Amino acid sequence: MNDGIVVVVLAAAVAYGTPLLFAALGELLAERSGVLNLGVEGMMLMGAVIGFLCVQHVGGSAGVALPIAVGAAAVAGGGCALILAFLVVTLRANQIVSGLALTIFAGAAGLSSYIGNDFELADDPARFSFEPLNALGLGDLPVLGPVVFEQTWLVYASWLAVAAVAFYLWRTRPGLNVRAVGESPAAADAMGIDVTRYRYLHTVAGGALAGIGGACFSLALTPQWVDGLTAGAGWIAIALVIFAFWRPDLCLVGAYVFGGLSALPLILQARGVTIAPQLFQALPYVMTILVLVLVSTGTARRRLGAPAALGIPYVREER
Structure with missing residues (x-):
């Protein structure tokens, strides 16, 4: 039973969805504070190369x-996010342009590639x-064994991260504050909440989680380093946050859906299925484009639960 294609796909969906889950949780924290982080792909690649470098040289x-x-x-992902936070929070640069620039700087043709080479x-x-x-010792259980009990430590850590982020955002005062900053920074500032500090902290924390997501590739899924190892996973993670309506629990579900789509061509190839693998490899990106198109208007974002101040710099003097 555990060798059936359904079980194999489910187990692979959990494994391949884990880096997406870490990155999506990081993006969720940044966006809840009002910062749109389009540099996730670069942060994941930096996390992947620095994690691999350390495991090769640390005794x-x-x-x-x-x-x-x-x-x-x-730390590598958080460091990249700190640069982004300085640009978009302190200098109030355009968040879309800054995120794209950071991805180019740290991405497959940038710093991560230089370090790897x-x-x-x-x-x-x-x-x-x-x-x-x-x-x-439950790995031999039917279905649940390979899907739940035969995973890496990173998978179990991602489940804890989902619970921690959900508890933080909805059950703690700092979580309430960061949601207030993302919805109305002027009102939050009037209540004595330090908007700049909250945006900095949550952008950096989000970058750190993206870095861990990148390390999932180089230390677990494909334990090696090649240029562009994450293969666009950062962009999927950004769309995944929208797909999940900015909720951590739905990020987990969405990550496994996208993870299953990513793993499916490899599983079919291993079983001798001759369907063009490019078709299935393109599915996660097609879904990403569809999600982004569907929520491209401000009205759609508000209906789905996007933070009202997402992507908007806060200038205190303009209150």
Whole structure:
């Protein structure tokens, strides 16, 4: 039963959806504060290359090297997000242009590629990688075994991240504050909430999660480094936030839908199905385009629950 194509696709959807989930949660935090981060792809690539670099050069066992690599990936993504926050919050630059510029700067033809080529990272496989576990010894259960209990630590960490972000946004005072900043920064400022600090913190935190999402590629899914390793996953993550109506729980569902679409051509190829793989590989991006087109108007965004001040710089003097 566990070798059936449905079970295999479900298990792969969870694995391939995990980097999308981390990145989408990060984008969700930034957008809830009113910052549209279009630099997610670049942040994921920086996280992927820095995480891989660390796992190749940090000594010790896998239990030491892998957590350090994930932490370094988070710092790399957060560092890129800090640059974005300075541009769009402090300098009040256009958020779309700034995000696109950051993706070009850090992306497949930019800094991440330079680091990978300079350290010749593409020559060797990862020294250590995250391997699927047999959690609680339940990996042999029908259906649930491979789907739930034979995943990597990164998958389980992503579930905790979903719960943590949901609790933070809807059950804590800082979460209420950040939602207020995203809806009406002028009103939040009048209530004594530091709009600039909240936007900085949540943009950087979002970048850190995107960096971890990138590390999922280089340390788990395909434990190696090649230019453009994330293959557009950052753009899917941005659309996924819209698809999920800016809710963490629906980000999880959407990530697994997109993850399943990404994994499906590989599974079909392994089973000898001759359908052109390009057709299935294009499906996540077709869905992304459709989602973005459907919510391209301000009215549609408001009906779906987008923060009212998303993408709008806040200038205190204009209150």
